[in-house]
Amino acid sequence: MSTAPGQTEDTLASYNRKRDFTQTAEPKGRVTSGGGHRFVVQKHAARRLHYDFRLELDGVLLSWAVARGPSLDPADKRLAVRTEDHPVAYADFEGTIPQGNYGAGTVMLWDRGTWSPDGDPHEAIKNGRLRFTLHGERMRGAWLLIRMKGSKRENWLLRKLEDDEANRDSDLTQSHTSSITTGRSLEQIAAGERTSTRRSSNLAASRPMPLEHRAEPPIPVSLRDDKPADEVRAEHAQPVVQATKRARARAAERAMISHGVRITSPDRQPYPQAKVSKRDLVAYYEQVSVVMLPHISGRPLTLIRCPRGVDARCFVQQHAAPGFPEAVRTVSITEASGETQNHIYVEDLAGILACVQIGALEFHGWGARAGALEVPDRLVLDLDPDPAVAFGAVVDAALFIRDRLLEDGLSSWPMLSGGKGVHVIVPLTGATWPAVSAYAKQLAQAMEKQAPERFTAEMAKTDRSGRIFIDYLRNQRGATAVMPYSTRAKASASIAMPLDWDRLGQTTSAQAYTVHDVLEKGLPEVAEQASAPQRLPRSSPGGE
Structure with a gap:
């Protein structure tokens, strides 16, 4: 994905290689001459819905797939995955890519206009920080694309910069759900419905059109020649509204397929x-x-x-x-x-x-696999704090238990539960259920004996006041613990997130990571969690 001046046809080789132009109406990849600065956003209902953000530079469209679409709130950082360069002619494409083809699904022209880079765009992209101004119908003002470090794919973040066009109270993608050029919904495009009438715009200085100029539903042919357009539209406004509502309801219920699952x-x-x-x-x-x-x-x-x-x-x-x-x-x-x-x-x-x-x-x-049900391969200590206990104290307790496990020759790693506490997890080999259960119980009791003001090994709520319950009961046959990376049934859509010990010390909540965090920023860069399994020590914890 070269961005240097003087592009060649090789720039679009990846684009052309992925497409069969005998089956798709997408334009063939050809580098254009001239120094245009068009931008376009295409809403793309492919395997999963996303918004393709494209900037014209050196005769091609640099392209990013933005999973949740752009936001006018400067606090929102939207994940933008760099994809192959597209031909400039793609800026006019709206339609459906047939199933079985790369990118199969419906494409809507959601926004378009021009863009102005802040400085040399080639150097900015090379350095991973591209600042620019958009002059579109829906996206305007100052924006920033910044490349994320350490990701295997070329992942960027797209966000709005603070200016007069920023807006924290409006959901841009929910407010605008129709084509910028034809007024059609994704469903109407997929169904091949006719293009709605819409006046042309001056793209260099385009602004949102007054409502009276926005696209309107097509008038039935049988009625057009008999009455003025305004009269026909007035008569048919209610049926159109009802049809639109039904179409939206059908769209909401329409299934998507992912990895063979409906x-x-x-x-x-x-x-x-x-x-x-x-x-x-x-x-x-x-x-x-x-x-x-x-x-x-x-x-x-x-x-x-x-x-x-x-x-x-x-x-x-x-x-x-x-x-x-x-x-x-x-x-x-x-x-x-x-x-x-x-x-x-x-x-x-x-x-x-x-x-x-x-x-x-x-x-x-479970702590064991279906193919070896009687051989537990991990030990889990769930630190469950009383509501009065600060999360920092839970982190300190996890570090305390880590050090105690090290005395027995056992390495461990932490996981935010996504609820209230922290799990300390020890990979095992050659263990049995009685041995794991006994070791976990003895360790919890030893911790309570060593620091009774901090820990309790008793499950009863009355024994937890101001203390942390070390839940060792997850290490019995048939008992379960929340799986790493599982979502939790919490209002925040929090995640059970594995960390390394250094990052745990910088964390302020067991619900510090959410679904949207991962979708927008990726997973935190932490040490590998699949550490080598270990054997339990023969002596009991605490030397008893």
């Missing part, structure tokens, strides 16, 4: 306060699956399901039920009662997404 009602918000939709959850788990699967794959699970969202009734499920998605696997387990039940587990991203589809907002897993 996700219905993708725009429904399980987290209304945090404005996190099912589509956002799909995007989140797609992003974290590479690091999450090594932790969750194969573990019998308990799901917290909230089919109507976090504000409605939620319930717990660990057994398979009729109608469960095929991507969710089952394993037969004989429980302590002697009864055999089919428990659920996942082994890939499709399994995770299938659980999201049925309303799962939390994943809790």
Whole structure:
């Protein structure tokens, strides 16, 4: 993705290689001459909805995919993933890319105009900090693209800079849902409906059009010749409004497909306060699956399901039920009662997404895998503080336990629970359930004995006043703990986030990371969590 002056056709080689122009109406990639400074934003309902932000430079359109679209609030930093350069002719493309083709889905011209770089844009892009001014119909004023460090892909952040065009009270993408040129919705474009009449604009100095000039629904042909346009529109305004409402309702219920899993009602918000939709959850788990699967794959699970969202009734499920998605696997387990039940587990991203589809907002897993149920491979100590305990004290307690484990030759890593506390996790090998359970209990009791003013090993709420309960009970056969990177059923859409010890010391809340944080900024750069498994010491904690 060269940005140097004097582009050649090789600049668009990646664009051309990805497309079959006998099947798609997208323009062929040709570098244009001249020094134009067009910009365009295309709303793209592909595998997941996003907004393609494009700036013309040196005869091509530099392109970024912005997952949640631009925001006028300077506090919002939107993840913008750099994609292949596009031809300038793409700035006029609106239509549907057929299924089976790269980028399959519907493309809407959402905004367009011109842009003015602040300084040399080539040097700015090279340095990863491009500041510019937009002159569009929806996006105007000063903006900034800044490249994120340390990411495998070329990830940038797009944000509005503070000026007269900034607006903290308006949701730009929700306020504008139709094409800037044809007035059509995504659904109308996909259905191939006719273009609505719209006057042309002066792009160099375009401003939002008065309502009387904005695109209006097309007039039925059978009525156009008999009556004045205004009279026809007045007669048909109500049916059009009703049809629009029905179309939007259908769109809200329309399914999306991700990794073979059908996700219905993708725009429904399980987290209304945090404005996190099912589509956002799909995007989140797609992003974290590479690091999450090594932790969750194969573990019998308990799901917290909230089919109507976090504000409605939620319930717990660990057994398979009729109608469960095929991507969710089952394993037969004989429980302590002697009864055999089919428990659920996942082994890939499709399994995770299938659980999201049925309303799962939390994943809790066993300390062993389905293929070795009697061999626990981790120990978990859940530090559960009394509400009066400051989070800093919980961090200090985790560090204290880390050092105590090191005395027994055990390395550990921390995880924000996404709720109130911190988990300290020890990878194990060659362990048994009785040994892990006994060691965890003895360690918790030793901590209470050493610092009774700070710790309790008793589960009763009355024993926790002003102290931290060291929950060792998660280390019994059949017990579960929240999985790393799982979302939590909290209003903030918080995440159970693994960290390293240094970053834990800089954290001020167990809910410090949310779905939107990861979608916009990526995962925190932390040390590798899959440390080598260790054997439990033969002597009991505390030397007893």
